[in-house]
Amino acid sequence: MKKYIVLLLLLGIARMTQAQQHAEQDHSRYVPPTDEQVKAKLSHWQDVKFGLLMHWGTYSQWGIVESWSLCPEDEGWCERRGPHAHNWYEYKKNYEALQTTFNPTRFAPEKWAEAAKGAGMKYVVFTTKHHDGFCMFDTKQTDYKITGAKSPFADNPRSNVTKEILAAFRDKGLFMTGTYFSKPDWNVDSYWWPYFPPKDRNSSYDPKKYPDMWKKFQDFTYNQIEELMTGYGSVDILWLDGGWVRPYNTIDPAISWQKSIPYEQDIDMARIAKMARSHQPGLLVVDRTVTGEFENYVTPEQQIPDQYMPIPWESCMTMGSSWSYVPKENFKSAHQLVHTLVDIVAKGGNLLLNIAPGPDGEWHNEAYDRLREVGVWMDRNGESIYETRPLAPYRQGKWAFTQKGKTRYATYLAEAGETLPTRLKPDGLSLPEKARVMLLGPEKKCPVKNGFIEVSAKTAQAVGSSYAYVFRIEE
Missing domain, CATH: 2.60.40.1180 (Golgi alpha-mannosidase II)
Incomplete structure (x- = not known):
């Protein structure tokens, strides 16, 4: 009887997972862009097919999941380890102190760009800021940044790593460039307000009850994105993560994590998109999982849709098993990577493949090996991929x-x-x-x-x- 109950539970979980995947792959509510420059750029993006994503931050020093160990939720990916694991306040203090030791002296983005080009990749998206709030660019809105006074890498002439990376890839001539940006920021008081310690990933207070505090966060977010849109050369994609920061009326109750969002967290995407496109005409805005006019293409994560989808979409997937750097990574074979790319393109999508740099500013050697192996196949067969x-x-x-x-x-x-x-x-x-x-x-x-x-x-x-x-x- 117990085995039967366990089997029913497993079947129920499987059905829930399948239902959620189908909900996330639902294209019936997609809103196509009307701006002619955006439409042209989106069409070009659909031609290039294969891109590189990089998650990189201070967390690479501990070889842990990006940001999520700060989140006070009882989820596997939020698990804390180490001497301060059982005291969240001490853990957060020590995590944020990683800024003082993060010194990626082997940072050489030209090497990454050359390897990506050799593999046949044609666009790049870099994590300028993840949920932990540590900025990999020279923002003026906070000192919690790689160019900040507490950061040993700040004296390096290449300390503004976002600028260096986008320039290195742009110099290869083939690359579209994108900036990943986390809408939630777990470092600033206007999101996780210390007066109300956080209970989960969401804002620690109800924005409707404290509109002045929320307006402060909206302006902070707007100002940081404007910095990225004005000081970093041409940018093709604004790739926004943290989909729980959204208008309440966009929540899909069929998706479990959205159902748990407690209140409105609207950062005014219309205002942000208008500003961003005034600086970067034709910019693709990807407000992930927030269906509507500011999700120019959809981004199923770590999965490939079951079938062809007649809208612009991209599977973001890891080359290994982790989004962030881990010392011993389990990289997928070139055979699996090629099959993944072919499967995705045949169903109408792009593949955005993540490789995580380490704390020294270098990739695992295996990552270079995989890109070379994929590149050999692409050199022979790329015409069946690009512009198809x-x-x-x-x-x-x-x-x-x-x-x-x-x-x-x-x-x-x-x-x-x-x-x-x-x-x-x-x-x-x-x-x-x-x-x-x-x-x-x-x-x-x-x-x-x-x-x-x-x-x-x-x-x-x-x-x-x-x-x-x-x-x-x-x-």
Whole structure:
């Protein structure tokens, strides 16, 4: 009987998780932009397909989850460790003191940009500030920043790391640039007001009861975003996180974490977006999970939608198992990363892949290795990824489909170690006998017979082992 009850509980949790994923992938309420410059930039963003996200801050020194150990919630990702784990006030004091020892002397963003370019990435989003409030840019609104008086890296000529990173990637000529910015800020008194110690991730007070304090926080947020939009060169994407900071009428009760938001936390996105676009015309604004005119594309996290979505979207996922730096990371294989990218693009999305720098300002060596391996595949097969649009049936069996004009691409997702079969039938895609089929890589013609692609032994040998095999189809 107990086993039966446990099974029912597990099934219930699975159904709840599935329901929440479906709610987060719901595209029926998407509001397309009307600004012509925004529409043009969004179309270009949909062409580039593959981007780099980086979570980096003082937390990398402890090798812990970004920000969340400060949050007084009983959740696994908020778990505190160390000598002050059982005293939240002492823990927060010691966490914030990491500012005094954060000194990433190996910081060299050109190396990251070169590696990302080699992998075929074409845009970058950098965490200028996470929920803990530590600023990785030279803000004038707080001294809790990498350029602050308490920070040993402040004397380094490259201390304004956001500016250095965006410039390094921009200099490669291919990159769109984006600024991740956390709407909640757990360091400032106007959000976590010490008069009301925080109980959870939300503002520690009801903004409607204390409007002057909330207005102070709104202005703080506005001013920081304006700094990013005016002092850091051209910016293509404002990527906003912390979706519980939102108007109350936007809460979706079908999503468990939104249902727990206690009150209105509206930071006036209309005002922010208007200001930001006055400085950066055509700026894409991504107010994550807050459906409406300020979520120009949606961002399922650590998941790939079950099927094609006819709106602009991006899966943000980690290369390893953590968003933030951990000393021993469990990196995904290049095989898995390529399959992930192909799957996402076939369903109409982009992949934003996270790599976390360490406290010294360097990536794990394995991260460079993975990017090189992915880059080899992209060099041969990138035309089936970039500037393409999904082609029905999108994803079926071991196949993924894209198109560019009248040219179709059928990608066979091989199992690890699988060699190219000599006879293949793309599931759900009809192939006329007259179709001209070319295997990318060796650029070898493959005849079509009775709806099957025939691959000669010589051609199979020429292409060698691959994570996925791409056929260009023209008629």
